[in-house]
Amino acid sequence: MDFIDPHIHMVSRVTDDYETLARMGCVAVSEPAFWAGFDRGTVDGFRDYFEQLTAVEPKRAAQFGIQHYCWLCINAKEAENVSLSREVISMIPEFLDRPGVLGIGEIGLNKNTKNEATVFLEHMELAIKYDQPILIHTPHLEDKYQGTRMILDMLCDDSRINPDRVLVDHVEEHTVSEVLDRGFWAGMTLYPVTKCTPDRAADMIERHAGERLLANSAGDWGISKPTAVPDLIFTMRRRGMDEALIRKVVHDNPVEFFSKSKQFHYTPR
Ligand SMILES: [Zn+2]
Numbered sequence: 001m002d003f004i005d006p007h008i009h010m011v012s013r014v015t016d017d018y019e020t021l022a023r024m025g026c027v028a029v030s031e032p033a034f035w036a037g038f039d040r041g042t043v044d045g046f047r048d049y050f051e052q053l054t055a056v057e058p059k060r061a062a063q064f065g066i067q068h069y070c071w072l073c074i075n076a077k078e079a080e081n082v083s084l085s086r087e088v089i090s091m092i093p094e095f096l097d098r099p100g101v102l103g104i105g106e107i108g109l110n111k112n113t114k115n116e117a118t119v120f121l122e123h124m125e126l127a128i129k130y131d132q133p134i135l136i137h138t139p140h141l142e143d144k145y146q147g148t149r150m151i152l153d154m155l156c157d158d159s160r161i162n163p164d165r166v167l168v169d170h171v172e173e174h175t176v177s178e179v180l181d182r183g184f185w186a187g188m189t190l191y192p193v194t195k196c197t198p199d200r201a202a203d204m205i206e207r208h209a210g211e212r213l214l215a216n217s218a219g220d221w222g223i224s225k226p227t228a229v230p231d232l233i234f235t236m237r238r239r240g241m242d243e244a245l246i247r248k249v250v251h252d253n254p255v256e257f258f259s260k261s262k263q264f265h266y267t268p269r
Contacts, residue, residue, distance in 0.1 A: 001243075002269065003229050003250040004028045006257075007106070007135070007169055007187055007216035010057050010068070011049075017219070017226045022064035024230045027251075028266060030258065031057060032071040032106035032135050032169075037221055039078050043087040046074065047094075054098040067266060069258065071105035071135045072096070079110075079119035089122055096130055102261040103127065105135025106169060109147040112139060120154060124161065133165040133260045138175065148175045152182055165260045167214065170195060176204055180212055185257050189218040190228035198228070198235035205236070210248045214257065 005021070008029050021029070031053060040046060053070040061068035072095055074088040095101060104127040109116045127134050134155075139147035151168070155161050163183035171179055171186045172195065179186040188204060189195040196204075201215055219226035229250055236246045251268075258264040 001025050001233055001247060001250065002027045003233065004030070004254040005217055005219075005226070005229050006030045006167070006214050006254045007032060007189065007218050008226060009034055009218070009220040010061065011052055012221035013219060013226055015060060015063075018061055018064045018066060021226060022066055024227055026066055026229075027269065028067035028069065028254075029061065030069040030071065030102060030135075030254075032137070033073050033075065034106060034137075034220065035075040035077040039081070041084075043084065043091055046088045047091060050092075050095045054095055054101060058100055067100075069100045069102050069264065071103050072101060073104050073107045073123055074119070075106070076108050076110040076116050076120070076137060079116045080113065082115050082118060085119040086122065089119075089126055092126060093130060096132065099263060099265075101263055102258055103133035103135060103165075105167075106137035107134065108137035108151055109139050110137075110143070112143055112147045112150055117150065117154065120151070124154070124158065128158075128160050133257075134161075134167070136166060136168045138168060138170045140170075144170070144172065145174055148179070152178065152184070155184075156182060167257055169216070170218070171204075172196060173200065173204065176208070176213075180208060185212045185214065185253075187214045187216055189216055190225070190232055191218065192223055192225055198232040201232055202236050202239060202241065205245065205249055206241070210245050210253070212253065212257075213249055214253050215249055
């Protein structure tokens, strides 16, 4: 089945992963800007990273017939450096018109601090000013519930934000309903250790009929599995779930959400 991985950090993966994904039916990926595993020291470090996201990765993906899209921001882990964050936010518009840039992301919270909230709100302003969709990172483990509430409150408090153009990622059973109830799209991350297993994701898909739900691998430089979306397809088929519902979650929903950006040019094969 053709599928899209809407959240995967290909800069951290080898070229063989693109080939494996293509063989398994991957037609497109979207790559949010994230933490490199260390704090970058200068705005030029980010400029080079955005060059890699917008010029290098699309070429590497295209060798295997995969379309590569991306989202730009400074990650919440680096938001404690507010002055550097502001430099990066004011540089991002240089890249917003590049082909394949879908919006602002993955912005969000990490430890739910005041500086993180400040930088989050300034990213929101950027997205509003340039009419960009938003991709949200919600915190891990013990910080997830409170962090997700804080993020949803900041978004809902601003009437200029249209929830239908915001994807809230890394939802789990205790956060997914509120995200969907408030009109946002929700992404489930399939990780070998933390976050969702394919079975837990399939439960949520059954419970919510797949409406506004996406599934991703969030593959990166840590322990993760870039082929996690095919694992989910396998799990849903084994459960006897409807093919149309499976396709909705792994293909049609990403297409519908990404189409909210004018930079998404995709025709199903
Ligand atoms: Zn990520």
